[in-house]
Amino acid sequence: MRSRRHGQLTERGVRTIAVAFAAFAVVALPFLPLARLASADGWRVDQQTTAARVISDSIPHDERIAASNNLVPQFVATHDVSVFPQRPVDTTTPDWIVVNRSHPAGWPTDEEGDSKALYVAFSSGYEVRYEANDIEVLQRTPVGGDAG
Numbered sequence: 001m002r003s004r005r006h007g008q009l010t011e012r013g014v015r016t017i018a019v020a021f022a023a024f025a026v027v028a029l030p031f032l033p034l035a036r037l038a039s040a041d042g043w044r045v046d047q048q049t050t051a052a053r054v055i056s057d058s059i060p061h062d063e064r065i066a067a068s069n070n071l072v073p074q075f076v077a078t079h080d081v082s083v084f085p086q087r088p089v090d091t092t093t094p095d096w097i098v099v100n101r102s103h104p105a106g107w108p109t110d111e112e113g114d115s116k117a118l119y120v121a122f123s124s125g126y127e128v129r130y131e132a133n134d135i136e137v138l139q140r141t142p143v144g145g146d147a148g
Contacts, residue, residue: 086117
């Protein structure tokens with residue numbers, strides 16, 4: 001716009017740039033995430049999302065969850081959530097750990113980091129309560145074996 005105001009760009013130049021941008025958008029669209037909106041698959045809720053919602057409903061709302069980064073959005077509306085594996089600055093102790101085993105989030109660690117963090121969780125008293133669509137759900141067991 002500045003070039004046009006200062007007389008550096010003609011009306012024809014403006015049209016050429018607009019046509020070039022439009023052509024690029026049309027050619028690039030199939031390769032961009034927005035292209036999924038044009039297909040039926042883009043509107044389907046995947047099985048892991050459905051499983052995560054069921055898991056969220058099964059965990060009491062006053063209990064804390066540490067979840068794989070790509071599962072966190074399914075829990076934030078109803079729970080206090082942190083990312084699993086927890087970063088060193090996060091000193092909370094979650095009541096539950098929910099891990100995406102088939103699609104590791106890649107942040108804050110990779111699949112190997114998830115495995116190491118799960119090993120630490122198991123040795124700290126967490127137990128697998130159930131698994132659904134490659135999502136593992138661990139619950140912290142009370143010290144001494146009694147919640148009271």
